Amino acid sequence: MSILSLECSVAHASLALHGSASMQCSWTALRNHDAFLFPALQEALRVLDDEPLNVILVGAGPGSYGGVRVALAAAEGIALVRRARVVALCSWAPISEASGCSVLSDAKRGGWALRTPDGELQVLSTQEVLDRIKQGEDIRSIESSETLAKAGIHLQCVGLVPTAQSLIDYWLRLPHAVQQKLTTLPAQPVYVRPPHITHPNHRPWEIRK
Secondary structure, three states, X not given: OOEEEEEOOOOEEEEEEEOXXXXXXXXXXXXXXXXXXXXXXXHHHHHHOOOOOOEEEEEOOOOOHHHHHHHHHXXXXXXXXXXXXXXXXOOOHHHHHHHOOEEEEEEEOOEEEEEOOOOOEEEEOHHHHHHHHHOOOOEEXXXXXXXXXXXXXXXXXXXXXXXXXXXXXXXXXXXXXXXXXXXXXXXXXOOOOOOOOOOOOOOOOOOOO
């Protein structure tokens, strides 16, 4: 099975190709993931050559709004040409489920996003996070110790980075039935809060006065 994996939900993004043809690369981008992703994809497709591409995994967040969407759009485009299936996976799933820990990240607006090993994603207040640490919950974070310390949160394991290769490893551990089910789901971002969607004040064909 040939698998292409894209992880652009974080600034330190990565791409991995698994199968008879393989490669890995990474880059650092803040708001310009496309400038790095497409050259990496071009090289991955060159390495893949005429080999069939079965699955494209995309780290769907939580994380960078632009990075996740660029990766999903690129994956869908490649999938149309190569007749592959696109699967969006929670970027934190390989971290939390492999070690049985909860993963913490800044959700902004005074909240913290927490994903538990069973896949539950919730937004907690700082006090709720501190209470869970006090209760002995194994919590690790993709944030730096400095970012956490500003909120009075202190953890032993910080600065974790989701990677494209970890998505592949996670996928290969899943039972075949679970893989099959995931391929039938829409490939869409993982939100810690419902997306804010604005509605137009008029229909496109209406004449504004």
